[in-house]
Amino acid sequence: MQIGTSGHTVIIGAGVIGAAIGQSLVSRGQSVTVVERGLIAAKPGASGASAALLEPLAGAHPELRDTAQRALARLPGLCRDLLADTGIDPQWSRPGSMVLASRERDATWLRTFRMPMFHEIGEPVEWLTGHQARVIEPAIGSHVVGALRIPSTQSVHAPGYVRALIADVTRRGGVVLAETVVTGFRRDGLTVRAVVTSVGEILCDRVVIACGAWSGQVASLLGNDVPAVPISPQRGQILAIAPTGGAPRVSHVLHGAGGYAVPKPNGTVLVGATHDNVGFDQSLTPEGFRFLGTLAHDLVPGIADEPVRHVWAGFRPIWEGSGPPPVGPLPGTENVIIAAGHGAIGLTVSAGVGEVVADLVTGR
Template sequence: MNKVLVVGGGAIGLLSARLLAEQGYDVSLLEKGDVGRESSWAGGGIVSPLYPWRYSAAVTALAHWSQDYYPHLAERLFEETAIDPEVHVTGLYWLDLDDEPLALAWAREQGRPLQSVDIAAVHDAVPPLGSGFSSAIHMSGVANIRNPRLVRSLRAAVLGMPNVTLLEHRPVTGFIRESGRIRGVLTEQGEIRADRVVLAAGAWSAELLATLGVQLPVEPVKGQMILFKCADDFLPSMVLAKGRYAIPRRDGHILVGSTLEYEGFDKTPTDEALASLKASAIEMLPALADAEVVGHWAGLRPGSPEGIPFIGPLPGHDGLWLNCGHFRNGLVLAPASCQLLADLMAGREPIIDPTPYMPAGRI
């Protein structure tokens, strides 16, 4: 049981492959296009759910473990690859929340450093903030990770492992099923066999499972982003208001996102979204009215019920494991999700209770 195929080369697939290879498996990672160029590349990289108090305990457990682990992961990847994922600790301000009391109660219960802040103090801390806000809460220690660099670093790391084979531009079209067991995958270039298969194909996971007659409740949810370039010190903290966020990178790039669109697999950026995102950006940070939009793109999140991913073996299909359906929090939850998968596959004591994520009973 030493050969594993990982289907999907985003952050979840890359990190799964890395951890499984560290356990001694012979791993082949298959990606339909270029590694890391789908949802993992397209997102913002905030190392927190946007509204963590609105999620179930299952998402919270994965998020907390990952948040604590990310600085260590980024440091190791930088040492191994010389590509810095840029974990940038800025803190995060939420403005004019309708459910601020719920957020503060959640923080007290979870022991998280979230507190109410006078809006005048926010303007002192974030000088470019617009004047149209009346209340705020702040969580110190929240970081963002430069996700395109994270996936580049992960790609370089797995390429440096002698027991990992990376197969890009290798679309998987189905599975090899023999005597009730999954024995590998079908690709346009032929069969690839293995002892186990891990499905980490994000928004495309349901389409692949449908070839087995399995209905996985994961669907593509389009998100559009825009990117500005400002002075390095323009925005000292992340800001979130009315469902939109502004994320500063270390070099002065400011990401603003994102839309939430149920448009199937269409990834076309639209003028309507561009206008809406620019309006949100200028409302939060009026000086952006004079800044150039240097990027505008769309990605497809793997939408799932309550945003709870599917992690574990698929009943009735021995040899097939899932690590998919992370919705808006794939980057946030990746370290914990992949460690949990690796623990389960190795028969070790898992880092957290795996029950809420198990495919059994949910599909």
């Protein structure tokens, strides 16, 4: 593998992973073209659909956990700079989160096993009784017996964050081609010389495949001699509640009842999400509505009767291989990097994945 440290990088996919990689590369003076099939941050790409809660990955695979910590450390300053430099607001905030326990045995498990995982990575957490949790979050139910509070949990507005990253790529001299489909590659042995798109060929010194759930399809365009990339789509349906004046305010990200509630600065609360293994079917379904309604009722009963503003779906990229999702050289090629398959945590790790790929390209 000769990734090389000079020349032009073509990034395929402008979801949060491709956008973050592009931003990290142009920040280091690299020449970049980002090619995106749709509009920036459009659904059903996962990034435009994301709840964008960004929590330390305590207990995860060490590589993933460390990439997340790198991302989370970078995010406040990055979002501040993106707003100042591009005028697009990623709506960064640090609401903190609570993992709610509705049974004593869940509370015991959280205190005995989950809390030490956060301590291990230096993340302060605290235990709240059910009463203390309800004082802070009056929208939760009377059945909650305790809560693990993680003060460092962050949040952004996913489409705004992606658009700001992409705007920064162009501001720093990168090229972004939206509504441009990658249809193939021109190869010279194991080396890709050009990316073939719906508007013509783009010469390149290296390629980054960051196509989320479509990464396996795009990698297969390299040819049969490149091993298959086992990434599959998983549909996530999610809704936004817009509480009216009299409803209790949700201020923390809340986990429980098989899902989460994520408060946003505009006052909405996102409740999600389903995990539907139905291929690339982007339908919203009655079964999805049932799941989301039950989740809202169990997790935030205080706002479960408030108006639903919006329901949508996107495709999480699920890595079916062993180990953490791939971020690095694609086997069977000389100058292709893959960065995909981050499932339900792609927003969380994105700013770290950008730096990992930029380290690889710049030889740091």
